[in-house]
Amino acid sequence: MIEPMAWCILAPFIGASLAFLLPGRVWRRPIAIGAIGATLASVWMLTSQVWNSGAQRMDLSGWPAPLGIGLAADGFSVFMIVMTGVVGSLIGAYALWHYSDLSDATEPAERRLFWPLWLILWGSLNAIYLSSDIFNIYVALEVITLAAVALITLSGKAEALVAAMRYLLAAFLGSLSYLMGVALLYATHGALDLVIIADQERAGLPEVGAFALMATGLALKTALFPMHFWLPPAHSKAAAPVSAILSALVVKASFYVLLRLWFGVFDGPAMYAVGILLGTLGSAAIIWGAFQALRQMSLKLLIAHSTVAQIGYLFLIFPLTARRPSGELAAAGWITEACTGVSYHALSHALAKAAMFLGAGVVLHVYGSDLLTNMRGMSRRLPITTFALAIAGVSLMGLPPSGGFAAKWLIVTAALGAGQWWWVLVILIGGLLTAGYIFLMLRWAFISEDAPIQLRPANMPIQLAALALALLSVLVGFRLEEPFQLLVIGDPFPIFDLP
Amino acid sequence: MTLLSCGYMSVCFGVASAAGAATPETPVLTSHLVYMLTACLLFCIGLFGLITRGHLMRNVMSLNVMGGGVFLFLVAVARRDAGESGPDPVPHAMTLTGIVVALAASAFALALARRIHSITGEMRLEPGDDNS
Numbered sequence: 001m002i003e004p005m006a007w008c009i010l011a012p013f014i015g016a017s018l019a020f021l022l023p024g025r026v027w028r029r030p031i032a033i034g035a036i037g038a039t040l041a042s043v044w045m046l047t048s049q050v051w052n053s054g055a056q057r058m059d060l061s062g063w064p065a066p067l068g069i070g071l072a073a074d075g076f077s078v079f080m081i082v083m084t085g086v087v088g089s090l091i092g093a094y095a096l097w098h099y100s101d102l103s104d105a106t107e108p109a110e111r112r113l114f115w116p117l118w119l120i121l122w123g124s125l126n127a128i129y130l131s132s133d134i135f136n137i138y139v140a141l142e143v144i145t146l147a148a149v150a151l152i153t154l155s156g157k158a159e160a161l162v163a164a165m166r167y168l169l170a171a172f173l174g175s176l177s178y179l180m181g182v183a184l185l186y187a188t189h190g191a192l193d194l195v196i197i198a199d200q201e202r203a204g205l206p207e208v209g210a211f212a213l214m215a216t217g218l219a220l221k222t223a224l225f226p227m228h229f230w231l232p233p234a235h236s237k238a239a240a241p242v243s244a245i246l247s248a249l250v251v252k253a254s255f256y257v258l259l260r261l262w263f264g265v266f267d268g269p270a271m272y273a274v275g276i277l278l279g280t281l282g283s284a285a286i287i288w289g290a291f292q293a294l295r296q297m298s299l300k301l302l303i304a305h306s307t308v309a310q311i312g313y314l315f316l317i318f319p320l321t322a323r324r325p326s327g328e329l330a331a332a333g334w335i336t337e338a339c340t341g342v343s344y345h346a347l348s349h350a351l352a353k354a355a356m357f358l359g360a361g362v363v364l365h366v367y368g369s370d371l372l373t374n375m376r377g378m379s380r381r382l383p384i385t386t387f388a389l390a391i392a393g394v395s396l397m398g399l400p401p402s403g404g405f406a407a408k409w410l411i412v413t414a415a416l417g418a419g420q421w422w423w424v425l426v427i428l429i430g431g432l433l434t435a436g437y438i439f440l441m442l443r444w445a446f447i448s449e450d451a452p453i454q455l456r457p458a459n460m461p462i463q464l465a466a467l468a469l470a471l472l473s474v475l476v477g478f479r480l481e482e483p484f485q486l487l488v489i490g491d492p493f494p495i496f497d498l499p
Numbered sequence: 500m501t502l503l504s505c506g507y508m509s510v511c512f513g514v515a516s517a518a519g520a521a522t523p524e525t526p527v528l529t530s531h532l533v534y535m536l537t538a539c540l541l542f543c544i545g546l547f548g549l550i551t552r553g554h555l556m557r558n559v560m561s562l563n564v565m566g567g568g569v570f571l572f573l574v575a576v577a578r579r580d581a582g583e584s585g586p587d588p589v590p591h592a593m594t595l596t597g598i599v600v601a602l603a604a605s606a607f608a609l610a611l612a613r614r615i616h617s618i619t620g621e622m623r624l625e626p627g628d629d630n631s
Contacts, residue, residue: 067589135593142600146607153611158618165611166624169558172604173549176565179597180542183569186590187576 004046005058005071005130008081011038012123020116032096032115036089039122043085047486050078055490057132065193070132072195074490077129079343079483080256084125087248087350087469092118094358094465095241106239110154117154118245121147128253134182135192137257138175141221145171148250152238163233170220170230174254177217184210185265198264198494211266211274214258221254224278224315225285228308232292235307236300240361243300247307248354252346255314262318263493272330275322282315283426290433294440299360299370302441303353306396309430310349313411316423317342320414321493331418338418339493340484341410344476347483348395348403351473355392358466359385366458372441376449384463386445388470393438395473398431403476534575541568553623555612559605566601570594 015035022031050056055074059065073081095118099111120143127140145168152164182192188206189197216227223231235247289309296302320331320338331338362385363378364370379386395402398409408427415423476483545565549558577590616622 135596139596139600142604146604149607149611153614158615161611161615161618162624165555165608165615168604168608168611169549169562172562172608173546173565175600175604176542176562176569180569180572182593183572183576183590186573186593187579190580192589 002045003058004042004049005056005073006060007042008039008046008126008130009123011035011042012119012126015039016116016119016123019119023112028111028115029096029100032092035115035119036092039126040085040089043081046073047078047082049073050075050489051486065132065196066191069136070193070195071130072132073130074492075485075487076256076343076490076492078489079347079487080129080252081126083252083347083350084122084129084249086472087354088122088245090465090469090472091241091244091248091354091358094244094361094462097459097462098239098241098361107156110156110239113154114151114241117147117151118241121151121245121250125249125253128257132194133192134185134194134197134261138179138182141178141254141257142175144250144253145175145221148246151242151245152234154242155237155239157237159233160237163230163237167230167234170227174217174220177213177220178257179217181210181212181214181217184213194260194264202267204268207266208268208270211261214261215274215278218254218258218261219278219281222251222258222314223308223311224281225288225308225312226281228285228289228311231308232301232304235304235357236298240357240364243304243360244354244357247304247357248350251307251311252350255311255346259317262321267323269325272322272324275318275320275330278315279319279423282312282318283423285309285312285315286426286430287312287433290430290437293437294433296437297372299363299372299375299441300357302372302437303356303360306356306434306437307353309434310345310353310396312430313345313349313408313427314342316411316415316427319420319423320411320418330420331414334414334417335493336488337410338414340487341407341414343487344403344410344480344483345407348407348473348476351469351476352392352395352404355388355466355469355473356396358462358469359389359392362458362463362466365462366455368454368456372444375441375444376447378445380448381455382458382463384460384467385458386442388463388467389445390438390442391467391470391474393434393442395470395477397435397438398427401477402474404473406477406480529579531575531579534578535572538568538572538575541565541571543568553625555608555615555622555624559608559612562608563601563605566597570597573597 012035015031019031050073057070057072060069060071095114099106099114124140124143128137131137131140149164149168152167153161184206185197186192188203189200191197220227235243238246286309289305289312293302293305293309296305317338321335322330324330360370362382363375366382367374395404398404412424412427415421542565545561545568548561548564552558552561573590573594577586580587612622
């Protein structure tokens with residue numbers, strides 16, 4: 001029998017093994033395309049299964065939950081898996097060229113190792129989104145970290161190695177903190193399955209401690225301000241496809257786990273304060289990241305700081321879905337808006353950010369450097385890439401009718417409905433600062449420069465990959481109905497009734 | 500950073516006592532509680548080392564001390580939940596898997612540190628940081 005859930009994880013892993021075992025040049029392209037195709041087919045089957053017959057659950061090898069490991073797929077998991085699939089395969093299309101013999105930007109060793117590492121990373125991302133077992137999630141988080149760090153080190157340059165090492169130490173610390181939280185949860189509940197833990201009585205102090213440890217660890221991996229110190233160097237020193245994968249997809253995985261724990265496991269009087277704290281840190285990230293982005297002189301560092309800021313918006317979900325100590329919900333009646341808004345922000349940011357990093361990759365390839373001052377005359381020399389950067393910027397700023405606009409509109413609606421108007425202020429200021437750094441970036445592209453400089457020719461496929469991602473990040477704003485129907489399948493954002 | 504580690508430390512200790520006391524009819528200080536407190540202490544010592552030291556070798560060792568703390572905690576939980584048929588096997592399985600994961604991560608970190616050393620001649624991330 002074909003289990004789409006298992007194949008979403010297995011297909012990339014099998015592809016990774018094949019790509020590692022058959023490193024020859026002849027095999028690289030067929031294996032990569034085959035693995036992407038097989039994974040997308042599994043994702044498609046899973047999506048139609050969940051869409052037609054509701055949330056799915058599967059016990060691996062037939063062992064039921066307390067002992068075995070469960071896989072579960074509801075609307076939110078499928079949403080994230082589809083996001084990973086779409087963004088991942090377009091980045092893959094770029095990487096097919098970037099890591100081929102046509103490109104003089106890469107060494108043979110890089111070309112050999114990119115595909116195994118990226119496919120392992122993809123499989124573990126899907127494993128996170130499908131796992132119902134908090135220890136299994138730990139293992140997947142750690143595999144993601146190792147694959148992501150290895151991808152950064154591929155270029156072999158000293159600054160990339162140092163950035164990778166800093167990322168590895170931070171992420172290792174985050175994993176251990178998360179694992180300590182898992183140990184505490186097991187000590188209090190005697191179970192590892194999210195569903196079983198959610199069904200039990202809340203246990204008070206040990207649970208708060210477990211949440212503190214897990215939330216700190218996951219926030220460190222998601223690069224929430226002020227734990228974002230590792231992100232700008234790691235994301236900007238990597239090769240273009242790797243930067244796109246890290247910024248668009250990898251940081252979302254640890255956020256997803258935090259969200260699952262927030263909705264599935266933790267509740268109680270302390271949660272309101274925790275929610276406000278996470279929201280405040282998110283707001284600080286929005287302002288600080290955007291402010292830092294304004295000060296950068298290199299394109300990739302600017303985009304990386306923008307990621308720090310955009311991650312902040314994700315954390316606004318916590319104050320909006322928290323329960324006041326008195327027991328009533330802070331935003332009763334607006335929970336759906338808050339949750340769909342934040343999920344939609346994750347999607348449109350993934351598309352826009354991948355487009356920007358791939359666009360930066362084209363700039364780096366053609367101009368040989370990504371200094372903003374070198375981008376003079378780019379609007380005439382690279383019209384497609386300039387257009388892609390601008391369109392992705394529109395979505396990041398949240399101008400209508402982009403995906404970013406739909407997401408921010410929903411978050412603002414929920415914040416006003418909850419009476420927490422201060423988040424709206426933060427979103428508005430953040431939007432203005434975002435517009436600031438996007439225009440600062442584009443300004444250099446539109447300054448005309450007639451002095452002849454040595455440029456390498458840009459080829460069409462990589463420019464089109466960036467453009468496709470950018471267009472998608474706007475287009476997702478036009479069609480909201482199906483994604484929203486998908487997101488509520490299986491009630492992934494349950495709000496507890498206090499006993 | 501020091502504040503952060505102090506906060507961590509108090510959280511860990513409070514929680515370990517609570518988890519230890521969660522079993523019914525236990526005296527104040529049982530053997531598994533001693534192990535749990537030791538585990539938290541190890542975790543905090545590792546965290547302190549990681550934050551205050553700049554040498555990459557020490558950083559990797561600190562993370563392994565923290566990992567040791569987590570694994571000791573899991574084994575203590577298994578001992579606490581021991582039934583007639585012996586200790587609870589699930590935390591043991593988690594410990595074994597955790598050790599494998601930590602081994603892989605440490606090996607990778609050491610290889611990376613060696614590469615950094617061979618390229619830059621430094622065994623630390625910030626050059627000029629003489630706090631070894």
